[in-house]
Amino acid sequence: MKFIHSVQSEWYKTKRSAASWLCIVGGFFIPIIYFIAFLKNQNSINDYDSKINIWDNLFMQLWSNMGTFILPMGLILASSLLTQMEFKNNTWKQLHTTPQSYTNIFFAKFSVLLLMTLKFFIFFNIGMILTGLLPCLIFDHQLPKEAIPIKNFAMGNLKIFVASMPLLALQYLLSLKFKNFLVPVGIGLMGLIGTLIGIQWKYIFISPYSYAPLLFMKGVSKINIFLYAGIPFILIMTISYFLYIAKKEKG
Amino acid sequence: MNCIHTTNLSHRFSKKELVLDQVNLQVPEGAIYGFIGPNGAGKTTTLKLILGLLKKQQGTIEVFDKQFDKHRVEILKNIGSLIEVPSLYGHLTAKENLKIWQKIYQCPKSRIDEVLEIVGLSETGKKKAGKFSLGMKQRLSIATTLLHSPKLIILDEPTNGLDPNGIIEIRELLKKLNTEQNITIVISSHLLAEIEKIVTHIGVINYGKILFQGTLEELHLKQSQTSFISFETSDKEKTIEVMKSNNLTPTISNEQILIPSIDKKLIAKINSQLVVQNIDVYQINTINNDLESIFIDLTKK
Numbered sequence: 192m193k194f195i196h197s198v199q200s201e202w203y204k205t206k207r208s209a210a211s212w213l214c215i216v217g218g219f220f221i222p223i224i225y226f227i228a229f230l231k232n233q234n235s236i237n238d239y240d241s242k243i244n245i246w247d248n249l250f251m252q253l254w255s256n257m258g259t260f261i262l263p264m265g266l267i268l269a270s271s272l273l274t275q276m277e278f279k280n281n282t283w284k285q286l287h288t289t290p291q292s293y294t295n296i297f298f299a300k301f302s303v304l305l306l307m308t309l310k311f312f313i314f315f316n317i318g319m320i321l322t323g324l325l326p327c328l329i330f331d332h333q334l335p336k337e338a339i340p341i342k343n344f345a346m347g348n349l350k351i352f353v354a355s356m357p358l359l360a361l362q363y364l365l366s367l368k369f370k371n372f373l374v375p376v377g378i379g380l381m382g383l384i385g386t387l388i389g390i391q392w393k394y395i396f397i398s399p400y401s402y403a404p405l406l407f408m409k410g411v412s413k414i415n416i417f418l419y420a421g422i423p424f425i426l427i428m429t430i431s432y433f434l435y436i437a438k439k440e441k442g
Numbered sequence: 443m444n445c446i447h448t449t450n451l452s453h454r455f456s457k458k459e460l461v462l463d464q465v466n467l468q469v470p471e472g473a474i475y476g477f478i479g480p481n482g483a484g485k486t487t488t489l490k491l492i493l494g495l496l497k498k499q500q501g502t503i504e505v506f507d508k509q510f511d512k513h514r515v516e517i518l519k520n521i522g523s524l525i526e527v528p529s530l531y532g533h534l535t536a537k538e539n540l541k542i543w544q545k546i547y548q549c550p551k552s553r554i555d556e557v558l559e560i561v562g563l564s565e566t567g568k569k570k571a572g573k574f575s576l577g578m579k580q581r582l583s584i585a586t587t588l589l590h591s592p593k594l595i596i597l598d599e600p601t602n603g604l605d606p607n608g609i610i611e612i613r614e615l616l617k618k619l620n621t622e623q624n625i626t627i628v629i630s631s632h633l634l635a636e637i638e639k640i641v642t643h644i645g646v647i648n649y650g651k652i653l654f655q656g657t658l659e660e661l662h663l664k665q666s667q668t669s670f671i672s673f674e675t676s677d678k679e680k681t682i683e684v685m686k687s688n689n690l691t692p693t694i695s696n697e698q699i700l701i702p703s704i705d706k707k708l709i710a711k712i713n714s715q716l717v718v719q720n721i722d723v724y725q726i727n728t729i730n731n732d733l734e735s736i737f738i739d740l741t742k743k
Contacts, residue, residue, distance in 0.1 A: 200545040207533050276531065285529035285586065288493045289546045290518040442495040442525065 197291050197299035202306060210272035214307050217265040218314025221257045222322040225249075235326035237335055246323060246339050250347060253319050258351055259387065259404045263358055265311065267379035270304055270362035271372055278370045284442025297435050301363055301428075308355060312348055350416045354406045357399035357423040364431035399423055443507065445471045445594050445626040446492060451501035453487055453650075461487050462650040465501070469628055469643070474620050476641035477630040480741055484650040485630040486526060489598050493523055506593070519547075522587030523596040528579040529586070532572025536563050536582050539571055540589055547590035557585040561615065577608040584615065594626045595619070601636060613640050634737040648741040665736055669703040670729040673712075676722035684715050703728070 205211045229235055239245045277283045286296060320339065327334055361382075365375035379400075386400040390408065395401045402420045446469040453462040462484045469475045479485050490496040492503055494514055503510040505517045530539050540554045558564045561581040566574070571582060580600055587595050597616075601609045617640050619625045631637045638644075644661050646654040654661065674697065675681045681699050685692040688708065690701045709726060716723050 196545055196548060200542050203538070203542050203545060204531060204534075206538065280529065280531050281527050282529040282531065284490075284493075284495050284525050285523075285543075287495055288518055288521065288523045288525075289543065290515045291546060292515060439497045440490075440495065442490070 194295055194299065197295045198302050198306075201299045201303040204276060205273070205303060205307065208272065208276060210269045210276070210307060211310075213265060213269050213272065214311040215314055217261065218311045219318040221253050221261065222315065222318025224256075225253060226322045226325065229322065229326035230329070233330055235330055235335075236323045237327055237331065237333065244337050244340055244343075245335055246337060247343055249319060249323050250344060253315075253322070254347065254351060255407045257315065258354075258407050260383070262311075262351070262355065263383050263400055263403055264380070266308060266355055266359055267362050267376060267383065269307055269311075270359060271366045271375045271379075273300065273304055273307070274363070274366040275372045278372075287441040293436055293441075294432075297432055301359075304359055304363060305356075308352065308359065312352060316344065316348065350406060351403060354402035354416050354420050357402055357420050357427060360424050360427035360431060361399045364427060364434065367431065367435055399427065443471045444504075445469045445473070445506065446628065447504040447507075448488070448492070449502045449504075451488065451491060451498075451503065453484075453491060453496065453499050460650060462491070465647070465650070465652055466655075467492075467645060467652065468655065469626065471626055472620070472624055473643045474616065474627045474629065474641045475643045475645065476634075476637040477628055477645050477647065478634050478637065478737065479630075479632065479647035481632050483632075483648045483741070485632075485647060486598055487650075488647070489523075489525060489596055489628070489630060493521070493525070493596065494518075495525065519590070520593040521596060522590065522592040522594070523598075524580075524583045524587050524600055525596075525598045527602075528576075528583040530571040530574075530579055530582055532570060534571060535568055536566045536571060536574075536585070539582060540585060543586055543589050549590045553589055553591070557588045560588060561585045562611075576603045577605065577611075580604060580608070580612065584612070588619070591623075592625065594628070596628045598630045599632070600629065601631070609636065613637075616640055646737060646740050653740045661736065665730070666703060668736060668739070670700045671703060671709060672698040672700050672725075672727045672729055673716075674698050674724040674726075675716060676724070680719055680721055681716060684712060684719065684721075687715075688712060698727075700729070 236245045236249050239248050277286060287293075291299075323335060323339075362375055362379050365378055369375055382398065383400045386395065386398040387404060389395055390401065390404055396405070396419065402416065406416060446467060448465055448467040451462055451465040451467070452460065454460050465484070465488055467477075467488065477485055477488070487496065491498055492505065492510070494510060498511065506520065508517060510517055531542065534542075536558060537554055540557065544551060544554055555564065558566075561584055563578060563581055563585065566578070571579065574582065584597070584600065587597070601612055604612065616627055616629065620627055629637055629641070638658070641658060643657050644654065645652055654664070672695075673681055678694065678699060682692050685699070685701055688711070690704070692699045692701050694700070713723055713726065
């Protein structure tokens, strides 16, 4: 059985699911707040007094609000909702009696979690661009003079995405392990709040929840996030995989 | 050829709790195998082991003459299963539920409509599976098991919670699948009466041990062997003497003398001998043990 078929099947399950709705609502949440603020103050990104590109300015503002708490929280919820779908519907046993290797099932489900995160990022970026453009059209009928820095946006998004991966891996491990939805969500929330409280601690990088907030504190470009987040991600995923394979009862 | 063959399959959930004890299950190809036993007898554990849902501890499992551990994916391509409660995604429609599995099995998309037709769920449209009645959920689960045209279907208590009409419908459907498509079916239940009308083979399990395994005919033979003839006469002692003189071993129960089932000519002979000795014979009855009482008898031990 091909891996791509396993991913397609897993992706199809998210249709109209709570996790899927969370991506849409979560992705547009902060851009809508900014949009409303622009409307209330009757201004647009053209009014930014910025030394850097006004789009980069908007990007940093929106992501700073999103990345430290809302994004990690959304990912904690999304990963739990994804596995909860199997627990709640009693479908683990059906899934585990299909002709797929356990490795396929494990990585296909995680791939869908990554794809959902990507979907969330896409909605967020669309929302961000619309927040930049719509008030300009509404108030002064002039589009921003500066072009959208696509390359910067792409690199910034990629770094935030990579910074989120250790958290995703840990939450995936927890939500595979615990049937009760509240356990992974509760652990995730405590871990996230604890990390934010202790963010100044020099060893805070041992917390998988710290990478996205650290990125915004120390600046997107100043950290080699690929190395920083990559190692714990691989470590957690390896542990998670072996715990899943070793599970005595699969349904 | 056996479709399923387990050898000395044993399983423990804890050191003290032996759930399965040397289970040797043999399901012939083309059979409808009724796997019966009271709740907690070990039926679901056996079926979960066969499907790889539980890690095997002791014994061997062969399906389609192949070791399950070594050929898991290959074997599962030809098995459809429904274990305990229906496994359905409540936020999706019947068609969408089947589409999930169709993507994995890579069977033709037309199979989705075909199996929905077979189980009578073609008209459910946009109704979400979560809003289905239990009967509809069971039927959709059966549709899932049929989707990839498997050679073997394993159903664990598929009629649980169904009304009598639903039970009859599923029974008829399984019979049809077995005869028309030659699908081997393993169906577990805690009620013999529920499945004895469709099965060709029966396995009785209790306390993790197989107590009986064989064809339905063999069970019927066991039934005849456990039947009795009861005599009610005016003189019990003399009646017993007459029976002993015919090499029989009578027992007394509720004022009646019981002997194991015998040929009707011998019954007539005993009757004549009693009459000759001036013993009034009030009644002679055959006490047939039905399959249910055999089941109860087997599982009581």
